[in-house]
Amino acid sequence: MIATIGLEGTWEFQLDGDKQGLQVAYDDTIALPGTTSYAGKGKRNHDAHAGSLTDEYEFEGWAWYSKTVELPEELAGSTIMLYLERTRVTTVWINGEAAGTQNSLCAPHVYNVTNQLKQGINTITIRVDNTYYPTKGGHMTSRDTQTNWNGITGRIELQCYGTAYLEEVRTYPNVADRSVTVKAKLVGTREGIINVSAAIANGSNSHTAAGMTYMVSGEEIEFIYPLGTDALLWSEWEPNVYQLRIGLQQGELTTDVHETFVGLREFKTGDGAFTINGAKTFLRGKHDGLIFPLTGFAPTTVEEWLSVLTTAKSYGMNHYRFHTCCPPEAAFEAADRLGIYMEPELPFWGTVTDESYENHNAVEQQYLIEEGYRMLKAFGNHPSFVMMSLGNELWGSKERIDEILSNYKAFDNRPLYTQGSNNFQFVPVILEHEDFYCGVRFSRDRLIRGSYAMCDAPLGHVQVGPQGTLKDYDDAIVPQGAAVKQAGSAAGDGTIQIQYGTETKVVQAEAAEGELVPHVPVVSHEIGQFQTYPDYNEIAKYTGPLKARNFELFKERLEEKGLGHLAHDYHVSSGRLAVASYKEELEAAFRSKRLAGFQLLDLQDFSGQGTALVGMLDAFMESKGLISPEEWRTFCSDAVLLARFPKYNYAAGELFEADIQLRYLRPDALSGFKLSWELRAGEETLASGHAIASAYGSGDFVEIGRIALDMPEVTEMTKTSLNLQIEGTDIRKSYDLWIYPSNIEVDSSGVSVFEELSDEAAAVLEQGGRVVIMPKLDGLQNSIEGTYCVDFWCYPMFRSISESMNKPVPVGTMGLLIEQKHPLLSLFPSEIHSTEPWRQIVENSRSIILDGTDKSLQPIVQTIDNFERNHKLGLVFECRVGAGSLLICAVDAKQAAATLEGRQFLHSLFRYANSEDFSPQAELGLQQVRELLK
Template identity: 60%
Template sequence: MQSKLNLSGTWQLSLGEERKGLPQAFEDTMELPGTTSHARKGRRNEEQLIGSLTDEYKFEGSAWFRKEIEVPADSAERVALLHLERTRITTVWLNGEEIGTRNSLNAPHVYDLTGKLATGTNTLTIRVDNVGYPTKGGHMTSPDTQTNWNGITGAIELQFYGASRLEELRTYPNVGEKNVRITANLEGSTAAKLRVSAASFNGESSHTADSAEFELNGSSIDVTYSLGEAARLWSEWTPELYRLRLELLDANGEAIDTTDSVLGLREFKSAGDKFEINGKRTFLRGKHDGLIFPLTGYAPTDVEEWVRILGISKTYGMNHYRFHTACPPEAAFAAADLLGIYMEPELPFWGTITEPGEENHNQAEQDYLIEEGYAILKAFANHPSCVMFSLGNELWGSRTKIDSILKGYKEFDSRPLYTQGSNNHQWVPELLEHDDFFCGVRFTRERLFRGSYAMCDAPQGHVQVAPPGTLTDYDQAISPARVQTGESEDGGKKQIQIQYGTGMKTVEAEGDGGDWVSPLPVVSHEIGQYATFPNFDEIEKYTGPLKAENFKIFRERLEEKGLGHLASAYFENSGKLAMECYKEELEAALRSRKLAGFQVLDLQDFSGQGTALVGALDAFMDSKGLITEEDWRSFCDNAVLLARFESYNLVGGDMFRAAVELSWFRAEAPGSVEVSWSLRSGEQVLGDGAITANVTASGDLFELGGIELALPNVESMQKAELALSLNGTDVYKNYELWIYPAETTADFGGVHVFEALNDEAKALLAQGGNVLLMPNISDLENSIEGTYAADFWCFPMFRSISESMDRKIPVGTHGLLVRNEHPALKDFPSESHTTYAWWNVVMNSRSVILDGTPSEWEPIVQTIDNFERNHKLGLLFECKTGGGNLLVCAVDAAAAGQTPDGRQFLSSVLNYVRSDAFAPSFEIELEQVEGMIR
């Protein structure tokens, strides 16, 4: 029978920079499992990293761990395996004899010590090297994520077995037949029978299947075990599991070995443009994950912690995890089994797959990566949650070789669905023969199915550049009725520059993707990436080995610019804009009937790659206080109400029309539904009603009905809320709309307006007059372009990439900080953060750089800059200067005035200048103003 000797505890420790044999002495001790960094071993790291967290006790080299272990007499002669759950490159010595080396980053290291252990005291030495990897390791070893730690995490144990045991156990559930095929290799020759039994758990009630016995003949086991007609199915809705017990029996029927395995009876497959689980359509609401754990610097290996982490994601509507160039430990799959999360591990590779003879071909690395894939499948594919597998992130190179790797995996293990990689051949993707689904961001330059893109990957997405409304979906991009394409002069091949990792690369593109339509499910890759300003209160949370030195540097920069007092306001108001961007991004995905799912980047902040604070949650998976989980689920869940309307900005007296839809991916059809709706402005009900429909299916986007009402003629700008509620359920949706008076005009009468501070303007100021300066924004040098959406990912990283590609750098701002009580906005009531009422104003503006001016001079409308530049930016600001009053409005009035919202803003500004309220308190020299507005 199996038994285990737990080797956790205190080990002797020796650290060295270079790999060599056994050390002369062990100068320290350390607790294992753990890492040298977490244990604060080695020299303290004096670095202050800007682009990622700083590992306070970073150590790269060789770490030797030695421990004396006591082996009982009844175990010394048994089959003995040393099991190291998760580590780096290891070399093992037993009693001074070198046993071997293992180098998997993703799977356990197992050493056969059979016949080598002595009864009593044995000395076990393990060297761990976190240098010299066969591959860079992606996010498995990156300082941007879980760090390049050194040590051993998870189970460290000697496993003892009897005369027979099972190896390479696989379970193949069959939902239709309600049985499971079991295959394994039988080690040893004393077993005569296999007894199989199963009992369900993790459900509201339990089910026990009848046990069965199978005669054994030879070293291979291949049997089919029935779970019975009452068998329970595993899915995201009902993650019911079975404890499958496999007992090897001798000729007398006595058990000589027992193996337990968790089984989920499920079938996850591609079916047209969607995925199906047990014959029911599902929509993947995925979270990108890079194994970021700031309190430890490494991924947890206990199920309880992963249940907590995955459970948080589930409360935010997620049902899927894609691990970026990483594979989590076993506990993550076990937790996902319990919660009903669809998992997609990925090879630790982000680069180019080449053929022998090609430039920079590295056959050793390629062989290693392929073997890592087999190791992942052997270790984790029995888990019902392990339903997908990817070859890497944004791969380039030989499609033939990539497909051959896919083919090998599918022949080895047909259970997961496979993809060539996440966003491979980004600008010119195509399906490969052995793909089961496609994951990317575009099919051609213009066929986009994501809402946001980096500036270097322009054209950008609709969330960034299109007027705000809720009509956008990706159906035409995914399955075009007709696409016009051109050919390059050299027969379809052309050189293009692309983002490559965190840099750039010139590649040869064949054609432009044409108008091909994927016959497989399409998943949108890394959607979102809307950044917020840092929350400096978070610094104190970094109590582990990883320190937020980057946050401290960002805070110092802000304070040096005299803007430190605005840090909290920057964080809160940039964050509210980012959440609104995510809302539109995710709703557009749910409005797309041809899309199979998305992988959002990210629900949580990303600690590296320049520091990308793109989450509704911080790096600890704690809420940032920007949105409630209920409101997030209102646009990211298995049931979401959607309203399609042309614009958030409306005119009094016009007709408002909205089509109401229901994205429904729950286990059963909702049947007869009623949606209550109302449009309110404050306490006033502008319209309400109910829409009824009969929805007899699940797994689709359903049209329920429409809303149509005449908007009242209003005398002032009003904010309204369109509220939808699916009666009898937890499903609701709210949209903020704005209604403008029909007669509002941008009346410049009685206002002295100038494009520049010319002699006439100066003379007027000298007489104590009031001047409105509206510079020609195309001529403003000392300024930043206006853009509505939150910065993509993080400014430093994509600024660098754009510069290396000689492309336009990102705008890099985070929306507005609005002094909404200022009388200049009396007729344009606003929140303190950016809302869609500001879209046309901002997109037709530039913000003047006001660096070096006193902190008490606060713009009426200030643009929030990123943490690298920290410019003080004014879109609308005022001062006393030159003897008079000056209001600067860096907006293109002609362009903004084409829309009701733009006219309302201009009207409010002009009314203010004409009023007695125009009396700036801050005074500044005219020459200084001229120096900034040039």
């Protein structure tokens, strides 16, 4: 390219929703780059989508854009391309003459308009259609993410070349000899002179390679450009990027200059792991669906992507998986500069077929295959583009999928390829030509993440226990002992019903006997999905075309139930439980030696699919105030300390043992480091010690040693913190542990305890007595099942899916809101949110639905419901009934008494019920109580 003519600015504009064709005169103008929605064009949308954000100016159809541009005399005779960086289906006319149609969703639209432009004034007309795509488009066009916008974003320009120029310039880094192999096509000539130079373009390091000149000939050219023996390598730790400049010379005249980023790197696989330049790395990935609420489309400037990716990196991320989408080039350039491993994905979520299928989708499939080639050509030079996926949760022909992989690898062997993300779900397979596997299980029970939806049960260990930090996925990845069937529970006709997006579908399930043992690196797919209750203060942040009317609707529902004053506490309490769940989820991944990485869903909230507020960051990639990046990195970074112990609750004098490990993923050795540890209760140190060990470079899994101590004697329930620190580094970790007095006795004497509101219980209340009701759980109709973990993804979506699959509906609750200063808990000190002492108690409980009761009846221990139901749920609550005092606790007393923490809870509860502090203020009638306990 020798010159550009920018086309950004004001364009004449006309909406054509009914596709009638361009009217005689344009009736409006619009600023490009941009979209119709961002510009506020069209009829205002007054809908309120409960399951996603609402586009205030949603438009689908044709939109016409026109602009006049002057072609200067000095550019006459040039080869000229119209470049549209990112758009939908475009049809172009130059001075009224058709120039063609293009339909890539992921790559730029480039039109050769050399023969249609004339010297002087020209009119460029572009029709953009955002309907009837060859494919549904995944998250490139989804309302759930960046919306199905209409417009043109990014660079819009005329690119001018000489009569001879380079096309499809591709660079192949060679780490061994510090060189770059350049391949390209010569257009307009069959010989020329190539002048090449390169210099580091970012960071604190500097290096300039010697310029070189090459005589080339033929249609396809290839040469090797040495960067020098002292050339710098690219990795997550040192993202050294070279700006490579390639000039094509014809005689004395330069007719084309091509600039591209190059990073010297080898991203490979070996021994079940990923390596970068020979050093092991562990993928700490983030899902991304191109959610940008202030615009409704993905940014196209490097500065915007640097901001987003820098935030992700501050939370320990080194990898991005783009769910059924591909970001603009600016994202790859930002990732180049920051050292983030990128995995774009074809915009497809469906079934790959061959001719043997009854509904062979040949047109869509060919489009998607071509889209993959377009992505490789457009972005493949970026060092950050290290992986590629064929789509999300695909089904269909394994042979056809493998054939597509094989063809891509033959065309471009620079990235690593996978058949897709979580393909074939319950019946996974590893194909011949895929380089790594991404999924959630290897059979029904061989799970490699910690949480699942009810429709995909069994649930994960984070959701159902056990307590402690011993869980890893090594045996699930490579099982020991007896053979494991690969297949799930297929029907007699060989089909299986699965979750598919926000719906269900029936697919063919080929049952295979024996173990599926992976021989490629394994990446755990979409881990986490722990939901937090909405923060309604976020509504004010939606100042762009997307409005949080879903949040407004949820807020109205909560207020209608009389619970609006609890919204902030719901958000904080559910969020803190989600933090603890993510910590265990991530640590289980780091504990797994056979796991090569994970892809989190998600670090940020997901705005659609029912509204899934699963992030520590909101949809704007801004903190929710739940955890700092520094604290998050203690369990998600390139150096993670791990303590492995069986439980969190201990009796005084009981032996505590923990094996201390270090998952070390930094390139520099850490020889003879000193680990210091201490067990603290507040400001008091209860025990301490240290150990010496070494880590010899990236990929080390260091067994540091064992901590063993008798828990100190305590006279009351005591929360402690086990703190680990590698001295002189930022590597640290802490775990909460609880110690209980020995020989805790549950003494209910002096208290009238009943299983129901019997006549006897009513008589005690009428006489002004004190009654505790601990009802039989299986008889409580007006209640919700007890569960410890927060809801998975979001209740509305998976309730609907479970119902359609005739499977159990999720419990859908989001942890506890605890009145921690209430005297009932004086001997069972608690946070405002669920913590491990509550796990076994809650899992053997039910929460009573208190809808319609007076606002004064505030449960002492309340279960947080999801934003669809918004039940007022009481686990422990009290009220006056006539002259008496009633305390209701919907916990299985027998099960609670069988555990250390349960006995402590009952001890505290009965002590309170027998004290003067037991003086409820809210009042209910006998009949009301009977209705609640029916």
